Amino acid sequence: MKNKKPFSILKYFFIEEIRLIIILFISSIFISIYIYKNDLSFSLITYDISIAFLTGIILYFFLIFLPKISKRKNAQRELNIIINDLIKLFSLIIENYYSDEELRGIRFRNNPKKYIYDNIDEISKYIENNLKLDDIIKFKWNKDRKLTLNNNFFKVVNKFNVNYREIILKYGDYLEKETLDNLEQIYKNHIFINIREYDYLSQNDIREITIKKLLQDIYSIQKTADRINNICKK
Numbered sequence: 001m002k003n004k005k006p007f008s009i010l011k012y013f014f015i016e017e018i019r020l021i022i023i024l025f026i027s028s029i030f031i032s033i034y035i036y037k038n039d040l041s042f043s044l045i046t047y048d049i050s051i052a053f054l055t056g057i058i059l060y061f062f063l064i065f066l067p068k069i070s071k072r073k074n075a076q077r078e079l080n081i082i083i084n085d086l087i088k089l090f091s092l093i094i095e096n097y098y099s100d101e102e103l104r105g106i107r108f109r110n111n112p113k114k115y116i117y118d119n120i121d122e123i124s125k126y127i128e129n130n131l132k133l134d135d136i137i138k139f140k141w142n143k144d145r146k147l148t149l150n151n152n153f154f155k156v157v158n159k160f161n162v163n164y165r166e167i168i169l170k171y172g173d174y175l176e177k178e179t180l181d182n183l184e185q186i187y188k189n190h191i192f193i194n195i196r197e198y199d200y201l202s203q204n205d206i207r208e209i210t211i212k213k214l215l216q217d218i219y220s221i222q223k224t225a226d227r228i229n230n231i232c233k234k
Contacts, residue, residue: 012228013065020057027053068174069228075171076225079179082163083225086186086218087113089156090123093149096138097130117219124212131206150201157195160186179224182217189214 014021027050034047091112098108108115116123133150147155164187172180186192190210194201 008230009066009069012069013061017065020060023053024057027051027057071171071174072176072228075167075175076228078163078167078171079183079221079225082160082167083218083222085156085159086214087116089152090116090215092137092152093127093131094123096135096149097126113222116215117222120212120215120219124208124215127211128206128208133201133203133206153191153201154195157192160192161196176224176228179221182220182224185217186214189217 030046030050031054034050094108094112094116095103098106103109106115131149133148133153135149137147137149137152164183167175168180168183175183190207191201191205191214194205
């Protein structure tokens with residue numbers, strides 16, 4: 001299994017830097033023709049330029065690409081914390097509104113995250129129709145805690161806003177564009193804007209389309225994180 005790591009990183013390099021791979025391929029062809037065919041139509045300058053490109057790509061791989069991947073993996077680990085906090089909020093909502101019998105029937109507790117990702121449409125619609133911000137969350141593991149759903153939305157969103165800014169400052173140059181776009185879409189989600197800019201969240205802000213978009217962006221970030229972790233697994 002250990003031998004798979006270099007190949008997985010090389011595969012990721014091929015996917016991530018396809019233009020460099022094309023240059024590498026062309027340069028290799030020129031070098032091969034010059035060496036094996038002794039073709040005079042290829043000047044020494046062409047050969048030297050091809051060698052320079054080849055050397056540059058190899059140096060880029062070791063000095064820039066590999067450190068970038070390491071930074072990206074660190075960023076994904078921090079993103080997982082943000083994702084888990086958001087998913088925990090939805091888990092609390094489901095735990096609060098579904099009966100124990102329903103939770104057993106849908107096998108929610110076996111893998112809450114998977115259930116949420118597999119049922120985004122259904123959950124979004126259910127939340128719009130049933131969620132009441134003033135309801136007290138039923139913390140099954142701590143019944144003495146008395147927090148409303150509104151409290152929890154504020155707590156999770158405010159924490160996201162802080163972590164979002166920190167991750168962008170630390171890892172903005174290393175994250176994939178898709179991940180950056182998804183993070184920005186979460187930051188600009190209607191619920192997040194109201195909490196951040198107006199310090200207010202009304203019942204009318206809990207809409208199916210808003211919840212659905214939020215869950216879709218969360219899921220996209222999770223998929224990217226899983227893909228990077230699997231490709232570059234130690």
